[in-house]
Amino acid sequence: MENRDLEYFLVCCRTGSFTAAAREVHIVQSAMSSAVARLEHELGVALFDRSVTPVAVTGHGRALQAGARRILEAVQSARDEVAAVSGQVTGTVILGCTLHTGPLDLAAVLAGLRDRHPGVIVQLRQSITGSSGNLQAVADGTMDIALTAGPDGPGPARGSRGVLLSPLVREPLVFACPEDHPLGRRSRVTAADLAGEDVLRFPPGWGVRAAVEAVLGPSPAAIEVADYALMLKLIENGFGTTLLPASALAAGHPGGHPGLLAVPAGDPRLAWRLSAAISARRQPTAATSALLTALTESAADLASAAHV
Secondary structure: HHHHHHHHHHHHHHHOOOOHHHHOOOOOOHHHHHHHHHHHHHHHOOEOOOOOOOOOHHOOOHHHHHHHHHHHHHHHHHHHHHHHHOOOOEEEEEEEOOOOOOOOOOOHHHHHHHHOOEEEEEHHHHHHHHHHHHHHHHHHOOOOOOEEEEEOEEEEEOOOOEEEEEEEEEEEEEEEEEHHHHHHOOOOOOOOOOOOOOOOOOOEEEEEEEHHHHOOOOOOOOOOOOOHHHHHHHHHHHOEEEEHHHHHHHOOOOOOOOOEEEEEOOOOEEEEEEEEEEEEEOOHHHHHHHHHHHHHHHHHHHHHHOOO
């Protein structure tokens, strides 16, 4: 049983397609099919149901997933130990990203990690279900580390067993509204002020939505927008109001938004927290630990600068 075949098998499980899996690892589709076929021949079972699209993992395939991850983790651990003798950190890390990282400059973090540990390769992923999808991916092992946003503090993530959160940055939410909105004249807004507001919300799974609903409660009829820039344009045109991190107003818009006002939220619970999530069940690789260190150091530098 070849390690590379196991790696390819796990990519097929995640993508649900031999073609997509081959594209991701930069091989031809026939090579991907051959790798899976070798495993199936050696084990004497079918790992995928090829009669459906996307291909479905069989019961035997699901059993192999856990074992394949353990084997590859053990191999990587051995590599880490050998590399550590000469003070090197190598390996590939799959990092789950969020659409917005607030004041944390992720590009600078990755550039610094490359300079410090050139043998570490970071592969970026983004879940279509936002922070909740990132947490699930860390829990099931398809991501090594992930950025997540929401109301959770340090420690175990609520609703995601086996995931630990390391806080990075915290930012109060602001109430974004058109400049002629009645609440725009307030020095701050409270949860009671927002009770009658048509607050545009981000999709389920997004950290901002979780933070807002933890205070204002769910709103099944809320209009959902999955893009900060579009959200702000809709508000400028009187389509509604919203709550979001102050840094999101400035992201990609150095000139600001002249038609909008940003009123601080007076409720301390209305805050956006960015954290790094890792598995509580698996020993992180040296490369994963190096990335986590780089993220937490950058966050610590931001906190120090804010108190100067």
